[in-house]
Amino acid sequence: MRQTRKEILPGAYLTCLRTDKFKTGLLSVNLLTRLSRETAAQNALIPSVLRRGTVKSPDLDALAVRLDSLYGARLEPAVRKKGEIQCVGFWADFVDEKYLPDGQTLLEDVAALLGEVLLEPRTRGGLLLSAYVDSEKEKLLEDIRSRINDKISYSRYRLTELMCPAEDYAVDVLGTEEEAEAIGYVALTRRYHELLAASPMEIFYCGSAEPARVERAVRDALSTLPRGELDMDLGTDIRMNTVDEQTRYFTDEMEVTQGKLAIGYRLGDAMEDPDMAALRVMNAVFGAGVSSKLFMNVREKLSLCYFASSALDLMKGVMAVISGIEVTDYDQALAEIGRQLKAVQEGDITDDELSAAKRGLVNDLLSAGDSAGALESFWLEQNLLGLEYGPDELAALVEDVTKEDVVRAAAGIVCDAVYFLRGTGEDEDA
């Protein structure tokens, strides 16, 4: 697999991974903008509105006919949060040409359609269609409200919101209900033009086409991109310290049978000059995977839960543990999770634990090379972090991590906030 990266338009970077091994190619375009309470909902809504119809294919039916004719190519909105950057755009995937019966080509057609959806939406009097905006706004509101349906991700969302009250990081990738409700089609059109003019762009392709051909196809597709002054002032504010000196505790009550415990940590000094490989190994030893301390102790030894796992956000320098428990086990689970983190910080790590953690990570990283979607996501983060190594190189770095590196990575971790989602039952005590 050969990786190339090039600025093909002002502030628009194309990352190409050429490989013959996949049956489908992937192309994504991401506009990068600051995550903020004021614009998050608007930004999240824009791709869905654009996806409703273009000048040439004015409605969903017409777009569906085109995509189906391209052998079921998919073109979908992509809205992601990476640290305090909101990445907004589209991804497309399509059958590799060697599997098409009649020698047809798809890359140029798919790139053109992607460019069309991004740059030539159906408008009236220069404004995005109010009917499309209203309809998609309704769906965005449903999406925002439906966060409570999945109690695990809801707990993660609430933890983030409560843990970082004064940081943009608290903003959900879809924005808030209030901001979404306030959106009108005139303001949204303005925001759309701002996004196109000012946002740096990350374009990603993975498939069998040569980079030169991809570049040509994407340049042609984006030739009418209106560029203004680029907002290169993007980044994530990494705070080393907790909000208060003491850990803060929060509880919500809902009609649920299982409690969800979510604990948020700041990684602290380790984010000064982060050793990405060591941090990942530390997280794996602590709480990711079946050999981790959380799985082995909180689940296997104490049978307190079905799941207990930790996850890192290296762009922001935070870590979260989520576990589903009986409400009455709250104190015991919280204490045990704290004990396990302390063990990692004190270097109470066996050789088996360390090597299992490393092997699991290496396996994940090498496996990423077998999935175009995983590669896209990996390279988007690397590009945002300004890192140039691929998953296989990161795997090699992971191999070299020592117990001392892990202890160093864990040394500054502090618990900032604890969130508990519990049932409304009165007889339970938590």
Place this chain on the structure above:
Amino acid sequence: MRKIDYAAIGETLYESRLPNGLSVFVVPKPGYCKSFACFVTNYGGADRRFTLNGEVKDTPAGVAHYLEHKMFDTPDGGNALITLDAAGANANAFTSESMTAYYFSCTQRFEENLRTLLSFVSVPWYTQESVDKERGIIGQELRMYEDDPDNAVYMGLMRLLFAHSPLRDDVGGTVESIQDITPQVLYDCHKVFYHPSNMALCVVGDVDPALVERTAAELLTPEAAPLPGRDYGPAEGLDPVGKRNERQMEVSAPLFLAGLKLGPDAKGPDAHRERLIAGLALKCLYGRSSPAYLDLYGKGLLNATFGCSADYAAGEGFVVFGGESKDPDKAADELLAAAEKIAAEGFDPAHFERQKKASYGGSLRALGDFRNLGVSLAEGCFAGYRALDGFEIMKSITCADASRWVREHIRRERTALSVVTPCRVSGP
């Protein structure tokens, strides 16, 4: 091993049946780092009544799933999940109504991991203590599903559709039903259903097919066994037992799932063709490009959570379709009206051809998902067909086939509707 070339889609399948009855499938994927293996038994949550030594056994709901959890314990006091993890394999298992699958993927030490997989699944080891200990973990897993609205709306529908089929019960059983599970129950079920004759081993990755076959032959019992007798009770009729139910939960918007029965599930290549027709007909009728979906999406009655499928388990076929909707009854009503229109007029041939083309792209894409490919090979094996033959069969499916399928099966009077509604408008 027998080699079958699927040149048009760039795949090769190796298959064989060992003297002990085990079906082995290997799809080599040169150039990939990751290899995937699944060892699957034709035994799921619905297989609760069976015959052992001429005696009919009834087992509590949730045994297959409980067994799945306990299979990872090994006689040396270890845990296979930890062994696989320590060898760099990412391992897991799942239990559905009709199968239990144990699988791993890894980028190194494939043979060692394959040996671990074959050994731990074929050697039962349960003690009273270990079985008791697992009850807490599984109890929490079931609790997690209880709060899951998708699960609730699905189980609601199953209880409307089926009169007595085990499909009425959750795969995992309930916190109450699993209280009665003992080591002896687990040993009995393992003995009946975990014999190689009732299982399939499917491997996808850059591996040597002969090694897979050889390793399975070496580690598993050489003797064949008769296939287990299972009893799902008398065949269900086509009519649902109830038309509608509703439940309140902590959700943001109403959720619905409509469904109907397709009748007894057949086996073999003809059944394969019929399943492919069902899939394509549903794509034409309710897929993302269907006039029905696009119309209701535009009206705000459906959103991207909508989905539909034809499923087969416990000797029954059934169709489900649903998602979030602000007005579930109206959405279901309009979806059925769309089916009635197709029943009367047939599909537009141009729409059908485009869906067929899109379906080819979708199936080709799915070949990149190793787990999906491995599991569908096993699924096909248990239903008497070869999953990869589907690409060729699809070519022969016509617009008339799809229209006929809708006419025969999607009937308003056979449809039931399960609904979950919010118990309050928004979160705290």
